[in-house]
Amino acid sequence: MAAARLILLIPSFNTGPLLRETVSTALATGLPVLVVIDGSTDGSDQDLEDLTGSDSSPASLEVLRLHPNAGKGNAILQGIRHASKQGFTHALCMDADGQHPANAVPAFAEIVLRHPEAAVFGRPVFDASAPALRVNGRKVSNFWANLETLGWGIDDSLFGMRVYPIAPLLEVFSETPFARRFDFDPEVAVRLAWKGIPIINLPTPVRYLSTEEGGVSQFRYCRDNVLLTWMHTRLFFGFVARLPWLIIRGSNPLLHLSPPHDR
Known part of the structure; x- marks a missing residue:
């Protein structure tokens, strides 16, 4: 397989001052950065203007603006389409709200270089800032995601810090009209597993910022749980239809691969 780029x-929607902080730390990794402004109305994208094309930045920054807001999944779709045209083969997605640490990027990048055929999913390592409702609630989605993939090895179906091989992800998007909003992370995880894309899980710290720290959340408990319930209902019937093939295919060949810092 060709070397990974x-x-x-x-993706960002109304994340306020946290956007600049997140982008600044991302640029410090030395990797090129693409920010997709998903119909933001808070002016946060203007805080990036002096970072775009800055000679002092060790990496390049490009900002793609979408109107109106159409959801995280759609922002990722537009972003990977743009990146693919520029010759990139993999996209490391991270949230703009400060939850995902930029210092974890090198570990993700190292795995991609060794296994460009794989998707690398962050497995969240929660600290005391994590709301118990969010920590415990995701266990339901994780159960269904692993049932629907016959235990392919999705440690966390909702955590958004992941490396996706772009070509398979574009195929997934072309095969479903869904996965365009909050349902993006779990649905594409299941569909990539159905395609036989190996998944490597990487323990990754996560922090939930308080309101006083500028923390923002687009999660809406009722709306998004209804969306997830509908999604898993659809995916379960897709799983039943694919069950004979999933049994024949066998297990994820990289399921028990140890991340670099676990060795």
């Missing part, structure tokens, strides 16, 4: 992809 990796880009950092950051």
